[in-house]
Amino acid sequence: MNIELLDFEKENFEGKENKKVMLSEEEINEKYEIGEARIVTEQGAIKLPLVKDVFTNGKYDRKPIYQRRITWDNKKRSRLIESFIMNIPVPPIFIYEVEYGKYEVMDGLQRISAIMDFYDNEYALEGLTEWPELNTKKYSELPKKIKEGIDRRQISVVSLLKESAKSQEQEQRMKRMVFERLNTGGVKLEDQEIRNALYNGEFNKLCKELSTNTTFRKLWGIPVSVDEDNNTKELYQLDTVDSLDVADELALNNLYMRMYDVELVLRFFAMRHVNEYSGQLSDFLDKCMIFGNTILEENSDRGDVLKELFINTIEIANKMFGDKAFCQYKEIRNQFKWSKPQKMIYDSLMLALTKYDINSVPNNNKLITQYMEKAYKQNEEMFNGKKQSKTDILNRADFFEKIVQNILEGNMDE
Incomplete structure (x- = not known):
């Protein structure tokens, strides 16, 4: 079939090809030592009552560029809160340092939103299996000891530092690697969800x-x-x-x-x-x-x-x-x-x-x-x-x- 391309569609479609290179063991060791293809991270934790203050202070970009269309209903949000009550480990939030001291939320926006909205009394708990006694209650309506227990909990934050990528091309590759390996809410990212995050032009x-x-x-x-x-x-x-x-x-x-x-x-x-x-x-x-x-x-x-x-x-x-x-x-x-x-x-x-x-x-x-x-x-x-x-x-x-x-x-x- 003869496909009639527009003039601008003919411009350099192929781009740069990635060439596979065979390295010796010595070269592989050297690559590892200099930190090539290795992500630089920091880890920390935020007390749940402080999540809103941290992520609304202007240092964090929470725009949904990385956000998929899958949204959490109140049952899923409630299950997250129940996990905190029971002190069950929760997946960390991943952020990327775009400038020194400036970050993008790469993964975990739903968790952040669920915590912030819970403390703002935006929804009542529902569908809890281990703590059914708390169903229908908002944060302000919880018994004192339960509130104190939740307030003591923390959510982990993994920061991917700017030093991880020395060029824009490396940054794109690194972000793709991270997205391909992350399971947000237990649901694997689809290819177009990754493209939406990485190539948002x-x-x-x-x-x-x-x-x-x-x-x-x-x-x-x-x-x-x-x-x-x-x-x-x-x-x-x-x-x-x-x-x-x-x-x-x-x-x-x-x-x-x-x-x-x-x-x-x-x-x-x-x-x-x-x-x-x-x-x-x-x-x-x-x-x-x-x-x-x-x-x-x-x-x-x-x-x-x-x-x-x-x-x-x-x-x-x-x-x-x-x-x-x-x-x-x-x-x-x-x-x-x-x-x-x-x-x-x-x-x-x-x-x-x-x-x-x-x-x-x-x-x-x-x-x-x-x-x-x-x-x-x-x-x-x-x-x-x-x-x-x-x-x-x-x-x-x-x-x-x-x-x-x-x-x-x-x-x-x-």
Whole structure:
């Protein structure tokens, strides 16, 4: 398939390659002695009643750049407080020293928020198993001895010091290593959650913005809310830097809560560079995110061009194929049905549709749906989930390009 890249999309996509170097034992020992690839840390602890004072004194950046969309409900917050009552070890808070004496909260924002809000009487305890007698009580309502016990507890803080990285590139690598190894609240960080934290440039912001597009959300089954003028309203609101109030509809949607929706937008732009794809998909998407941030940093107007490209393509997909745009007609439990949306169809179909104009394609109709059902039946092997190589992606894109051409030319009997 011939992919027509925009001029600025052709700029240095590959970037620098990481070369693997074989070191001798002596060189390895020397590398360790000079502290290369070793993080410099300090450890401390904060009494729980002082957590709010410490993290609101201006030295700590608590903006949710590292915050995932997963939020703690009151039961999970209460379990944290119960752990303090019982003196059960709690995972430490991780902070990064961006300047001497200035820090970013890398991991632990939910714990910080739960402690601060508890002392501010923002929620009552619930779901406690070892101390059910305390359910329904806020901090101010707890018995004296329980309050005194909690007030004595501390939460550990691990500081990653500025000396850990001697350059911006080293800092990015170090942060990635930390994020990949941290389990926040027992839930492993997903790739896009890591990208959101590490590569929070203009392109990342654009991907997040486009993930709220009404048509995109509808085609992927992500809840949408509109205002009186039929404009999309975001279903979450950052009331404070510590609070992420998510509507119930989104809280139950895994695509949204784990940032897979943002990754889907990123995949659209990445697949335009599929000829450069090799190795792990996650590494390829990282490279695309870095590249996108770079080209938008050089010229912010490019963001409008990319935005228009994505919106035009998603609207064409919706216009031609309706709510089945990214679904496969396949045998499910001995009966042919339409599947849920699939990434492998989305990747290739969106790639194939970028060259068309929305005014030149027909609306979805019964004939198109029947044609797609027939095409999927006849090419079932092409959509084997194990086929995810560059060649497989391009073959599916060629398949969809031919599908569109047949629809435009009225050759749906082929």
